Structure formats: structure tokens, C-alpha cells
Amino acid sequence: MANIKSEFYNLSALIPTSLEYYDKNNEKYSSFFNNITNSKTIQNNSDMERNRILFYGKDNEIILESQYEFIGFYYKKYNLWCWGWASPILKKNETFIIRKLLNYALEIDLTLKENEQFKFIKTVLINSRSRITDELQLDIHIALASYLSKKKMVYKRKYQLTSDPTNYIEYYLFILDEPK
Known part of the structure; x- marks a missing residue:
């Protein structure tokens, strides 16, 4: 995990930097994601190995096979965000990274004067569920995780x-093996 305290002396820099990082990477991989016509997950029964995801292109060819982990879920009908670590149905191998992020946030000591400004960040990262009232909120959650x-x-x-067009769930995943 990045060390928030050493990299950012005030909160006003962390969120814009996170959003910039997220946007830059979305742009970098946009042509790859735009070429995906289908995807399929391969569940691993072992809790020690990660699951895999296959991405298919227009001719139904595999364009990437990668390990993945869950970041979280967004339930549009209720405007509800849920971190992957809070889901009782996900296995350890599906939430290792996001659980590390939770543990990192839990370690932020808000009693230290220099950490007071990170109350918001800690709150975002340790609350299992959040009501999303604006798309930017969702982007902030995902950008901070990324x-x-x-x-x-x-x-x-x-x-x-x-x-019902509003009754869907979006699953956000870390794709761990980048395309060549």
C-alpha cells in the first residue's frame, strides 16, 4: 500500500491524485476494454490461488487471461456501494488486495495531529457499505482503491x-495481468 502520510501532507492532494491515476489508467486500457465482447471467470477451488478471467475479442478469441480480485460492487437500484472485503460470499483469494487496503485504513491513527485530515479517507475505506448519491463518489471509492x-x-x-434498466449490479475487479 502507498504510504498516505509520507506522500500527502493534506487531503486535498490525495483524492485528485487518485482520480488522475485512475483516469490515466482507464485511458491507457480503454482500447483493450473496448475490444472485449465477452468475459468468463474460472473459479479456483483452492483458497490459496487466485481465480482467473478470460477476455474474448470480436472473433471469440481469447485476448487476455488474467488473475483477478474483487474491489467491490455497486447496486444501481439502491445506489449502494459494497467493498469486496464485506461480502460473505467471496473467498479469501478473491479479496486479498482489498482486505490489505482495509487493514491499512484501520491502522491510520487519527489521534495523531498530522493524521486528522484523513478521517474522510479512513471512513470511506472502513465502512463496508456506502450510499452513492453522485457518480463522482463511486469514482472516488474505486480511484482510492486503485x-x-x-x-x-x-x-x-x-x-x-x-x-428493469436500473436493477443491475456492477462488479469492479482488479485485473492483475496486463495485456501485452
Whole structure:
């Protein structure tokens, strides 16, 4: 994890830097993500090995096979964000990185005067669920996770739950093996 305290002396720099990092990497991988026509996950029964995801291109060829981990879920109908570490159905191998981020946030000592400004960051990272009232809030959650974990590739998978266009869940994943 990045050391927040040593890199940022005030909160006003952390969020813009995180968003810039997230936007830059989204732009870097946008052509790759735009070429994906389908994806398939391969579950690993062992809790010690990561699951894999296959990305398919227009001719149904595999364009990338990668390990992945969950960042979190966004349930549009209720505007609800849930961190991956808070999901009881995910295994250890699916949430290792995001649990490290939780532990990192839990270690931020707000009793120290120099850390007082990080109350917001700590609150964002340790609350298992958040009501999202603006798309920027969602971007901040994901950008902080990406920046602090130094994971560049974030993939959003959408699952439509019913015919209601607002009844879907977006799964946000760290893609751990970058395309060549």
C-alpha cells in the first residue's frame, strides 16, 4: 500500500491524485476494454490461488487471461456501494488486495495531529457499505482503491438482474495481468 502520510501532507492532494491515476489508467486500457465482447471467470477451488478471467475479442478469441480480485460492487437500484472485503460470499483469494487496503485504513491513527485530515479517507475505506448519491463518489471509492493498492487495471462487469434498466449490479475487479 502507498504510504498516505509520507506522500500527502493534506487531503486535498490525495483524492485528485487518485482520480488522475485512475483516469490515466482507464485511458491507457480503454482500447483493450473496448475490444472485449465477452468475459468468463474460472473459479479456483483452492483458497490459496487466485481465480482467473478470460477476455474474448470480436472473433471469440481469447485476448487476455488474467488473475483477478474483487474491489467491490455497486447496486444501481439502491445506489449502494459494497467493498469486496464485506461480502460473505467471496473467498479469501478473491479479496486479498482489498482486505490489505482495509487493514491499512484501520491502522491510520487519527489521534495523531498530522493524521486528522484523513478521517474522510479512513471512513470511506472502513465502512463496508456506502450510499452513492453522485457518480463522482463511486469514482472516488474505486480511484482510492486503485491508487493506494497500485493496481492499474480496473474492469467493470455489469449484471442485469431484471428487465428493469436500473436493477443491475456492477462488479469492479482488479485485473492483475496486463495485456501485452
